[in-house]
Every structure is written in C-alpha cells, then in structure tokens.
Amino acid sequence: MSTIVDTTTLLDLVGVSLVAAVGVTAAFSLAILGATRFSDLRRDGRAVEAAFFGVVTALALTACVGAIVYGIVEIQTK
Amino acid sequence: MESDVILVIVVVTALTFDFTNGFHDTANVVATSISTRAMSPRLAVGFAAILNFVGAFISLKVAATVAKGIVSATDVTTTIIFAGLVGAIAWNLVTWYFGLPSSSSHALIGGVVGATFVAAGTSAINGEGLLSNVVVPALIAPVLAFVAAALAILIAYRIVGRQRPGPVNRGFRAGQVASGGMLALAHGTNDAQKTMGVITLALIANGNLSSDPAKFHVPEWVVISSAAAIALGTYTGGWRIIRTMGSRIIKMNPAQGFSAQGAGAVVILASSHFGYPLSTTQVISGGVMGAGAARRLSAVRWGVAGNIAIAWVLTLPASAAIGGVVYGVTRIFGTGALGPLIVSIAILAAGAAVFARRLQRGSPITAAEG
Numbered sequence A: 001m002s003t004i005v006d007t008t009t010l011l012d013l014v015g016v017s018l019v020a021a022v023g024v025t026a027a028f029s030l031a032i033l034g035a036t037r038f039s040d041l042r043r044d045g046r047a048v049e050a051a052f053f054g055v056v057t058a059l060a061l062t063a064c065v066g067a068i069v070y071g072i073v074e075i076q077t078k
Numbered sequence B: 001m002e003s004d005v006i007l008v009i010v011v012v013t014a015l016t017f018d019f020t021n022g023f024h025d026t027a028n029v030v031a032t033s034i035s036t037r038a039m040s041p042r043l044a045v046g047f048a049a050i051l052n053f054v055g056a057f058i059s060l061k062v063a064a065t066v067a068k069g070i071v072s073a074t075d076v077t078t079t080i081i082f083a084g085l086v087g088a089i090a091w092n093l094v095t096w097y098f099g100l101p102s103s104s105s106h107a108l109i110g111g112v113v114g115a116t117f118v119a120a121g122t123s124a125i126n127g128e129g130l131l132s133n134v135v136v137p138a139l140i141a142p143v144l145a146f147v148a149a150a151l152a153i154l155i156a157y158r159i160v161g162r163q164r165p166g167p168v169n170r171g172f173r174a175g176q177v178a179s180g181g182m183l184a185l186a187h188g189t190n191d192a193q194k195t196m197g198v199i200t201l202a203l204i205a206n207g208n209l210s211s212d213p214a215k216f217h218v219p220e221w222v223v224i225s226s227a228a229a230i231a232l233g234t235y236t237g238g239w240r241i242i243r244t245m246g247s248r249i250i251k252m253n254p255a256q257g258f259s260a261q262g263a264g265a266v267v268i269l270a271s272s273h274f275g276y277p278l279s280t281t282q283v284i285s286g287g288v289m290g291a292g293a294a295r296r297l298s299a300v301r302w303g304v305a306g307n308i309a310i311a312w313v314l315t316l317p318a319s320a321a322i323g324g325v326v327y328g329v330t331r332i333f334g335t336g337a338l339g340p341l342i343v344s345i346a347i348l349a350a351g352a353a354v355f356a357r358r359l360q361r362g363s364p365i366t367a368a369e370g
Helices: A008-044 A046-078 B002-035 B042-056 B078-097 B104-120 B128-161 B164-205 B220-236 B237-247 B254-273 B280-293 B302-332 B338-361
Strands: none
Touching: A008 A046, A008 B128, A008 B164, A008 B254, A046 B042, A046 B164, A046 B254, B002 B042, B002 B078, B002 B104, B002 B128, B002 B164, B002 B220, B002 B237, B002 B254, B002 B280, B002 B338, B042 B164, B042 B220, B078 B164, B078 B237, B078 B302, B078 B338, B104 B128, B104 B164, B104 B302, B128 B164, B128 B220, B128 B254, B128 B280, B128 B302, B164 B254, B164 B280, B237 B280, B237 B302, B254 B280, B280 B302, B302 B338
C-alpha cells in the first residue's frame, strides 16, 4: 500500500494546496476590500484611513503578483 | 518505407488527439470566466488558446512520457501508440457529445493500456503503476480541489461579505483573468508535452531520432505543431462541456468563479511541484463543486456531478476497450502499415458522415449559446 500511496508527498500536497488556495484568495479578497474602502473613505474626505486601506491594497496585490510569478517559475521548471 | 507510413499516421493521429485535448479541456480554463461574465465567450477562448500556445513553449522537459511506469516500455510499438491515441480521441468525443468533463490524460493512458494488453498480455501492464499514477490521484484530485475551493470561498465571503456587490464582483472578475490565465499556461505546458512525448517516442522507435537518453531532444517542428494543435483545439471550444462546467453544475458568482479557478490553479501547481500527477479536469470540476457547495449544499446539481463522476470511472476502461479493439482490428491486416491506414480511413469516413449529418440537422452549439 505504501508503494501505491506516497503518504508523505500526499500530505505535503494537501497541506500546501489548502494553505496556498486560502492564502491567495484571502490576499485577493483583501485587495478588493482595501480598494473598495479606499475609494469610499477618500470620497468622505477621511485621508488617513483611506491611506491605510491603500497600503493594504498595495500589499495584498503585491502578494498576488508574487504568487503569479512563483506559479510561472514553477511551470517553467517542472 | 512502410514504417514511415505508420510514423506519418501516428504523428497525424497524435496531433488530432492534441486538438481534441485542447477542444475538450477548454472548459477547464474558460467555463467559470464565461459563466460569471468576466470575459465574453470568444475573448475567453482566444485568451486561453494564446496562453495554451505560449504554455507549450515554457517547458520542454517532456518529463511525463505516456503511460510511463504503467506499461512495459519495451512492448510499446508505434501501432500500439496509434491504437491508444484512437481510443483516447474516441472517448474524448463521446464525453464531449454528452457534455461531460473527463481527463484526456487518463483517456490516453487507458487507450495505450488497452492496446498493450491486447498486444502483449497482462505481463506488460503494471497494475501497481496504474493504481498509483491514475486511480489514487483520480480519487484525490476532486476531493482536494473541492475542499480548497470551499475554504477559499468561505474566507473570501468573510473578508468582502459586507462590501457593496458592484465593486466586489468587478474585482473578482478582474482576478479571474489572472487565475484563468495561470490555468491556461499550466494546461498548455502539461498537455501539449504529452503529444510532444508521443511524437518524439514514435520518431525514436522509427529510427529518426537517437535512442540514446543523453541525446534526447524534441525537434522544433514537433513543439510548434503540438502547441498549434492544442491552441487551435482550445480556440474551437468544446461548448457543450463549457456549458456543463460553467452553469449546469452550479450558477456561479464572480467570487465563486475566482475561488474555483484560483484553488484549481494552486492545486495543479502544487501537484506539479511535488511530482504528483493530478488531472486538470478533475481538479477544476472539484473546485467548481466546492465553491458552490460551501455556500449552500443544494446549490450544486448533484445529478450532473454524479454523471461526471460516472464518466471519470468509465474513462480508463472505455478508452482501454476502444484502444484494444482498434489494435486488434489493425492486426487483422498484419503488422505493417495497412491496418493503421484502413482504421484511419474508416475513422475519417465516420467523422465526415457525422459532420455531414450534423450540418443537415442544424447549427451546432456555439459561443453564442455557451
């Protein structure tokens, strides 16, 4: 059975897949949340809070772009 | 001369399989984007076709030779590869007709296994390899993608749930362009390489290329023709399957579409990283179901999901049966080129008859309906 199912690799695959799927979606959702709140707060003239959400958006989008670049490198090397 | 004729037939059949692979698997990449209106149908298939083409050039390692570790390599001949390809093409067309997403890779493996079984008997089949490379991954892929997409959509709802739907939907639609693009790139790399591997093996078997592993290389014309065939197939679009994946399993909103595609892309890349072969089709189908079920279990049309699962169970034995029968028929005409030639002509005639009948009955399902 152990030769048919490589348990270690399988557990690694499951763990990485779940963490990365949740992480990427969370990052992109945070980017959307940040952009929406940034737009609303800026319209209301609350510059400091708007800037905070602007930074959140930028960081979250950077994480997403990083994930895409990593994905392309992964495709290239496999 | 005779072996050259078989080689030409195998190359043409491999490119035809590559075309059906792209055609059949378009849905994996574009269905959710079309369903959530992230992209228009024509734009979506055009985008997917370009990225499939580009993806085929990104990596040329041809790591996964067809049915490696599943059938005895010394028993595989060009006629077996031909019969296996016909089995895979036939099963791809049957599942497309019924609008069912099934794995083209499993169909190809099944076809080669069936043909090898008829040619060389059970001793040429590695049952353990079949279990570890096909059966176990087929059980894991949809479940893992289901859970990943379900967790992803729950976290997305948690974060953006209280925001205005307009900007949120626009944001996730934009995200789907990136997640769909990643899927298309990964698909082009993985699946076009299967065809490159088949053609290269046939060239080696025919003596056109060196069998020395140190001198192994894929000729440029093989890369370009494989990339072009899968891209052309993708652009043609298997609209029946796109409709099943995009709207018949669940009615998706952009957040669900992004979660299904994003989780699918992550699972496929992770499986590639760990060298664990998972089917793109099964991953995306599982992701779509997970993104729907997390919101409401009854949102998933479980009858449609059941039909898809039946198609997955049948893929290996059905394509193996067709591959075995095709090999048996070719052997009636001897070991030369006559058998593959007659089978090819018969398939072309049958294809032309079906196409003519379809033209008589009315327009096919197209982008406008997709």
